[in-house]
Amino acid sequence: MWKYFVEATAQIIREEGIENVTIRKIADIAGYNSATIYNYFSEISHLVFFAxxxxxxxxxxxxxxxxxxxxxxxxxxxxxxxxxxxxxxxxxxxxxxxxxxxxxxxxxxxxxxxxxxxxxxxxxxxxxxxxxxxxxxxxxxxxxxxxxxxxxxxxxxxxxxxxxxxxxxxxxxxxxxxxxxxxxxxxxxxxxxxxxxxxxxxxxxxxxxxxxxxxxxxxxxx
Structure with missing residues (x-):
């Protein structure tokens, strides 16, 4: 699950740039709701860092x-x-x-x-x-x-x-x-x-x- 979200964030960075990373986009690509992300990451900066x-x-x-x-x-x-x-x-x-x-x-x-x-x-x-x-x-x-x-x-x-x-x-x-x-x-x-x-x-x-x-x-x- 952790990897799904990191890979989704990396996809956004690759296709749209870091400035366009949002929780909603990450959730949509990973196939989960936004709330689920916060079970694994305390803030979006961590996802951007990992990706x-x-x-x-x-x-x-x-x-x-x-x-x-x-x-x-x-x-x-x-x-x-x-x-x-x-x-x-x-x-x-x-x-x-x-x-x-x-x-x-x-x-x-x-x-x-x-x-x-x-x-x-x-x-x-x-x-x-x-x-x-x-x-x-x-x-x-x-x-x-x-x-x-x-x-x-x-x-x-x-x-x-x-x-x-x-x-x-x-x-x-x-x-x-x-x-x-x-x-x-x-x-x-x-x-x-x-x-x-x-x-x-x-x-x-x-x-x-x-x-x-x-x-x-x-x-x-x-």
Whole structure:
């Protein structure tokens, strides 16, 4: 029953867009009345969140392929992962907003775990080292997990991780917000290129920054 409603929501997103998702439409497609939906979902944002995750599969698989490659250095894997995140987020901004930014009124990490418990096949083949990234809703925590790989390789100072993480996320969030709100003239390719230009420069100089007087790290999950 839970799957029926998620699949119905995904169909609406695919055919009409997230902005046109309604409880009545979901119920009609699933073949149940609207009241039944609330026996399984406390609010419509959860349905949109679960359905949007189904559109994240290609992104997840592409990131997994990057981390399976033995011919890429750790830093290049990090940069490639960021590039994929940018490409997919600008190609499908409403989905990425629903998954990473929208207010869910609940604990997103619990929703995410529940989704993959229902659709375990979607994380088959994901390298163990990046499963904590895929199973993490909080953007800050996702970024930190990947940066820790670079610390272990001696490519970044541990004391710089939080600041570098915040810098890169803020760059993406700034561009993504203007893009989502149609305040930018960039197309997805140009937006990605701009962000990666800045992120590559940050990573090139990562160990030369001094954040001794840095304030306590903020949570950038919303």
């Amino acid at each position: 949007s995750l189904k559109f994240m599969k290609q992104y997840t698989e592409e990131v997994a392929q990057v981390y399976k490659r033995n011919d890429l250095a750790p830093m290049e894997k990090y940069l490639r992962a960021w590039e994929l995140f940018c490409q997919h987020s600008f190609q499908n901004p409403s989905v990425f907003h629903a998954v990473f930014i929208a207010d869910l009124g609940s604990h997103p990490e619990d929703l995410l775990k529940h989704y993959y418990s229902v659709y375990p096949s979607e994380i088959i083949g994901i390298p163990e080292e990046i499963k904590p990234v895929i199973l993490e809703h909080n953007i800050s925590k996702r970024g930190r997990v990947i940066l820790e790989f670079l610390v272990k390789e001696g490519l970044m100072k541990e004391e710089n991780v939080d600041a570098i993480n915040e810098l890169t996320i803020m760059i993406w969030q700034g561009m993504f917000t203007t893009f989502l709100n149609n305040r930018s003239t960039y197309d997805p390719e140009e937006a990605t290129r701009k962000i990666m230009l800045y992120i590559r420069e940050i990573m090139r100089n990562a160990n030369h920054f001094s954040f001794a007087d840095e304030p306590q790290s903020a949570d950038l999950s919303s």
